[in-house]
Amino acid sequence: MARINPGFKKEIQKYGSFDFNACYNCGNCTAVCSLTDAGNSFPRKMLRDTVLGLEDDLKSSVEPWLCYYCGDCSTTCPREADPALLMMSLRRWLTAKYDWTGLSGKFYTSKRWEIGAILTLSVFILLLFVFFHGPMTTELTPEGGVALNTFAPWQAVEIGDWAMAGLLSFFLISNIVHMYFMIVRKSRIRIPLKLYLKEFWALIFHFATQWRFSKCESESGTRRENLKKGKYNYWVVHFLLMSGYVILFTMIVGMLGWFQTDEIHPWWHPQRMLGYYATFGLLIGTIYFSYLRIKKNNEKTKHSHYTDWTFLILLFLTTVTGILVHLFRINGMPYLTYYIYVIHLMVLFPMLMIEVPFSKWSHLAYRPFAIYFNNLVLAARKQNAA
Ligand code: SF4
Ligand code: SF4
Numbered sequence: 510m511a512r513i514n515p516g517f518k519k520e521i522q523k524y525g526s527f528d529f530n531a532c533y534n535c536g537n538c539t540a541v542c543s544l545t546d547a548g549n550s551f552p553r554k555m556l557r558d559t560v561l562g563l564e565d566d567l568k569s570s571v572e573p574w575l576c577y578y579c580g581d582c583s584t585t586c587p588r589e590a591d592p593a594l595l596m597m598s599l600r601r602w603l604t605a606k607y608d609w610t611g612l613s614g615k616f617y618t619s620k621r622w623e624i625g626a627i628l629t630l631s632v633f634i635l636l637l638f639v640f641f642h643g644p645m646t647t648e649l650t651p652e653g654g655v656a657l658n659t660f661a662p663w664q665a666v667e668i669g670d671w672a673m674a675g676l677l678s679f680f681l682i683s684n685i686v687h688m689y690f691m692i693v694r695k696s697r698i699r700i701p702l703k704l705y706l707k708e709f710w711a712l713i714f715h716f717a718t719q720w721r722f723s724k725c726e727s728e729s730g731t732r733r734e735n736l737k738k739g740k741y742n743y744w745v746v747h748f749l750l751m752s753g754y755v756i757l758f759t760m761i762v763g764m765l766g767w768f769q770t771d772e773i774h775p776w777w778h779p780q781r782m783l784g785y786y787a788t789f790g791l792l793i794g795t796i797y798f799s800y801l802r803i804k805k806n807n808e809k810t811k812h813s814h815y816t817d818w819t820f821l822i823l824l825f826l827t828t829v830t831g832i833l834v835h836l837f838r839i840n841g842m843p844y845l846t847y848y849i850y851v852i853h854l855m856v857l858f859p860m861l862m863i864e865v866p867f868s869k870w871s872h873l874a875y876r877p878f879a880i881y882f883n884n885l886v887l888a889a890r891k892q893n894a895a
Contacts, residue, residue, distance in 0.1 A: 517562035523618045524605075525814045526598035532556045532590040538582035544721060548887050549575055552582050552592040555599060568606055569695040573599040574872075574879030577722045580808020594812055601814070604871055607684040607691065613867040620815055623863070627823070630859035638851045641665075647843045652773040655838045655846040659771075666854075667765040673861060674762045680866035685878055692882045700889045708884045715877035722747065743809075746797045751873065753790025754824075756783055758861075773839050784835070788828060795825040820869040823860035830856060 514520070518530070532553075539545050539553040551572040558567050576596040583593040605614035615622040643660045650656055693700065714720065722744050760768040760783065767780060774780055799821050801810040830853035837846040864870040 512563075512565050514562040514564040517559065517564050521559055521595070521598055521602055524598040524601040525812065526559075526591070526595045528589060528591045529556055529559055529595045530590075531588040532560065532586075532592070533588055535587065537585050537587060538592045541581045541585045542576075543579070543581070544575055544577065549883065551576060552596050556590065556592055556595060559595060559599070567599065568603070569691050571692055571879040571883040572596075573603055574876050575721065575883070576600075577719075578809040580811075583808050591812075593808055597809075597812075600872060600875075601816070603688075604868070604875065607688040607875070608680075608867060609683065609687055610680065610867075613871075616863065616868050617814075617816060623816065623819055623868075626863055627819070627859040630862055631855040634855045634858050635851065637669075638854075642847075642851075645843065645847055649841045649843075650771045650773070653839075653841045654771060654773045655841060655843045656771050657769065657834075657838055657846060657850065660847050661850060663765045663769040666769065670762045670765060673858065677862055677865045681871065681874055684866065684871070685874060688875065688878060689882060692879070693885060696886050698886055698889045698893070700885050701892075704885055704888050704892075708881055708888060711884050712877050712881040715880050716873070719744070719747065719751065719876070721876075721880070742797070746794050749790035750794025750798075751790075753787040753794065754870075757787040757791070760784070760787070761857075788832060791824060791828040792832075795821050795828060799825070816868055820860075820864055823856055823864065826856045827853065827860055 521529075534553065534557060536553050538556075539550055542552065545551050549572050555567070555570070555572055558570075573596050576593070578593055578597055580593045583589075583591045586592060601617050605611075605617055608614065612622075612626075616626065638661075643662060646656055646659050648656065768784070770780070776782075798810070801807055802813045802817065802821070805811045830849055833849045834846060834853050837849060861870075
């Protein structure tokens, strides 16, 4: 029998939701949701499970990850119970439950913890540079640029990047394994190996495209209405932001020797073009999403949790300091380049270490894995029933 947690409603409120008690179970929200289906019915079921305190059922559910926060359910809810916000809160709560270190729960429920962790990691980077930086030469390179690699040799920075990538991959992957046990193993369905391989494409496809997101936006309302409302903008800008992030992450972790050169390439060189694309995506994304959160004229940005702001601010500062480093470096301004470079890493490091495995960025991994695990369970059930 499912265990009931009477304190669950209070618990989930810490993750952002507050109005769901008003729900009288009419089912309008599920009827209007373009992403719900017979295999996974939501958001009404999530509302009901939350109100009843069925914590164990919620822990093993994938539905919160199948929702892309279009907000249609909240707009049409006659009781203003805000089911879309509950789905968002459940995603935060699940992120905390997958995380075996307990840090994610701390960051989502305590501003002090999150800000304290960001400051600690920033100071750590500052101290590394105070004690270990190279000479601050004012001699410029033959092209008139700053010799950044004398101050911060890319080989040394790359070792730090690998250590960071190893750590955050360890946390994220171990949390995904935990998620697997909570969803797939809990279902007690035997899944043949060939199904794991057959459904693997879904993981890659959804990770690369976030395709359900665009489906969510395009199926409610006519195309014209959606264009007018700017609904597609959200997916396009989200895609720009995500692809910019993936490109930048790949270049700083896997290709730093190619990316952080003292030689100033012409503007059309692939190194600069990729850097410009990534910067453009991150800048447009952070400005656009901040604007929507300030305006609050959209269901999905009406309620901002403080972690939404921390994420956007860190990403924006990382982008702006990155642009400044580039400008100062190519214009031959050594001291400004060095100081801003240190500040850039003081923002970048905590942004990646906190957001990727423990907070907002982790949804980029949890969503496609949830779709993958869900496909596995549904396909295995179908096979067993045949
Ligand atoms: S959340 Fe609103 S629309 Fe959905 S079942 Fe409850 S009252 Fe009905
Ligand atoms: S926010 Fe959109 S996708 Fe999510 S449950 Fe509501 S209607 Fe469905």
